[in-house]
Amino acid sequence: MFKGLMFCILTLSSLSVFSQAEDSLFIRKLADEILTSGKAYENLRVLTKNVGGRLSGSPQMYKAEDWGINALKDAGADKTWKQECQVTHWVRGAREEAYLIQDGKKKLPFKALALGNSVGTGKNGVKAPVILINSFDELELKKDEIKGKIVFYNYKFNPLFIKTNQSYGDAGKYRGSGPSRAAKYGAVAVLVRSMTHSTDNHAHTGSLSYNDSMPKIPAAAVGLKDADKLAAMLEKGTYSVYLRTNAMMYPDTLGHNVIGELTGSEFPNEYITIGGHLDSWDVAEGAHDDGTGCVHSIEVLRALKAVGYKPRRTIRIVLFANEENGLKGGTAYAAEAKKNNEKHYFALESDAGGFTPRSFGFSGSPEQLAKIRNYLPLLLPYGVYMINDGGGGADIGPLRQALNTPVAGFEPDSQRYFDIHHAENDVFENVNKRELELGAINMAALIYLVDKYGL
């Protein structure tokens, strides 16, 4: 129970007393720069309001790439470029239609949002009896009753996890593998309770992952109020549901990771990557997911340059393509790094929203973890009080796998993240300027310390 605080017994072996004071002053300068002249919030406004949702393969994806190049140039990057990759090209099509049928004819409509990468129902939709399934255990128990039905997974986002990403890890499998598991027993479509603690009725989309040995069936998310209503009715009676989704999967298409660099003064061929993903779901503005990660990363470069810091290693900002439904940007980035035999010293991702800072998660050797924890007292005044063992980000995962690069993930407070995650309300207005800026401060400070003192 007390392990979590052990990091606090600080030896600070790698920092002299002099440098502690100097670093503290330097980080204060970074903070002042970001709090008074920061561009993260305005960059985010332009990305969310002028570009908007930017699903891979959409026209907005290309517009976002141009936005990224310009924002990186404006921030002071020494060079910028687009790195080609093939990205998933899934299109939602016309908005979904869904209703429950009462007394054989009365239509009770509810909001359904097709899951990413799902197949469409065809223009006539699917009409079938619906079966309430609260867990995979229940699915197995009732496997003989599934055939020809629409399975409605009503597994609840567990409120007992204090960090909501743990609830997401717990519930996410119903969205990811639920459709194929239901198809195995003959289901014709799937509805999934949204993965959220929210108090509203927004449906939350996200990718599914079909098992190629099963038939691909349509699948859609349902908001919590509708899910509760459907569940209450299905506990008392039997009903059919009509569902029409209009999704289409096209062949992969051309996309790009958007990259900007500050060239290193001592080790220009050693890279520190800082990134978020540029793509988002189509139904909102992708503000917290992951506009904030993009503007955090750009702000790190801008602030370091603005205060006159000359990085020892090359600082590379990467706005990754296609995280949401393919991870093909992150995969291509790691493949190219490996092919070119690049030395990647460290990578940091922000893909957990632009909320108030709490911690970083780190994946590396125990010695590296101990060293990075030494930096905590310098972050504490800005809100980061812990560096967890384990963490990183989806887009930098392939880099860690390919090159064993130490990686970290920025971990802001998680309570509000799943209120907006993959839903219509992931908009600029739900991002707080100060919280966003504090994230950039902690990221910039960590990058400065790792660049200066190493890992």
Add this chain to the structure above:
Amino acid sequence: MFKGLMFCILTLSSLSVFSQAEDSLFIRKLADEILTSGKAYENLRVLTKNVGGRLSGSPQMYKAEDWGINALKDAGADKTWKQECQVTHWVRGAREEAYLIQDGKKKLPFKALALGNSVGTGKNGVKAPVILINSFDELELKKDEIKGKIVFYNYKFNPLFIKTNQSYGDAGKYRGSGPSRAAKYGAVAVLVRSMTHSTDNHAHTGSLSYNDSMPKIPAAAVGLKDADKLAAMLEKGTYSVYLRTNAMMYPDTLGHNVIGELTGSEFPNEYITIGGHLDSWDVAEGAHDDGTGCVHSIEVLRALKAVGYKPRRTIRIVLFANEENGLKGGTAYAAEAKKNNEKHYFALESDAGGFTPRSFGFSGSPEQLAKIRNYLPLLLPYGVYMINDGGGGADIGPLRQALNTPVAGFEPDSQRYFDIHHAENDVFENVNKRELELGAINMAALIYLVDKYGL
């Protein structure tokens, strides 16, 4: 610089290894109760939506008192009562009117919100040249130019403080003493830039404090967008402003602290007070200020009772009257405690919003501070990682003064607080259910530990 983390070097002298595990399990039980069966959010909904704003002396104040008694009874209080006190009775009257006059006739309206306890302008309003004053230093320099004018204090909420309450402490004097300082030099009214980092244009009210030896002049707050617009114009030209406020101060009237208790099993005559203030400004629903403090406090009682905890000392929940513009509830509570020679063991206030938990602030002896810091590892899983030296709450300040009671204040994340503080947007919709519940968990855990192991 490293002082802040010293609390982490834990001796835990007062807790045996066995009790650590037992306490950890007990606090987990409290957390589970609050996260699955919590009433704080629904209580807040009823208070904000069915009662609404509840300024001292208003009909809603009385309605809120009845709400409080019922909520405490529902939570399982052994007894409840209302403690009488005389409260400030200031009334805003009809909404304010304000405009700048261009070219001698063109009216450029802006939103002005009378400061609490201010005098009204009279029905004809005040029309006078307006002078831009950026600081008290500038006021002194220009003291000969003030007479007959409306002073517009445009002192900025300092973005460099990481904790926004420090910015509030810094800027608050312009609202509190600015009107009388301007009146000293003959000003006829005052406008004050709102104390906020917000990105919108809401005006933020709050109390002023007249110096009785100066004339009482009307005073109103201005939103940031309007303030910036006025300042930009006044830097280039001279203008008059028309201001009409309709406020009236009536004689003090009857109000009540609303109190509910769980009687102590070992020391029924020793009190642990937990509270927030029931009154709010009139312009919004008083959701974060301080509806959340009230429902936090009630939830502590409810959860302790629901999990079957028998407190050693009497747990007393107090919903204080008249914090905003008089502090007469807190003052009366302490006076009565002193008169009755009550033993007040500890007091905890929540009056900084219902945001995600970060810390408690504590005022007591160094030994008590050391002891309470021993409890931190048990709070850390729920988000509190620091107990600051110094802190408490306005309403329990008089108790500390009168009886030297050790006091603490719950300190949630401060970034969003001044976005809504004393403004129209302090509404239920801006409170997050999970963040609210985590506050109640940390408060309940601290109360349990202090009751069980002492201070």
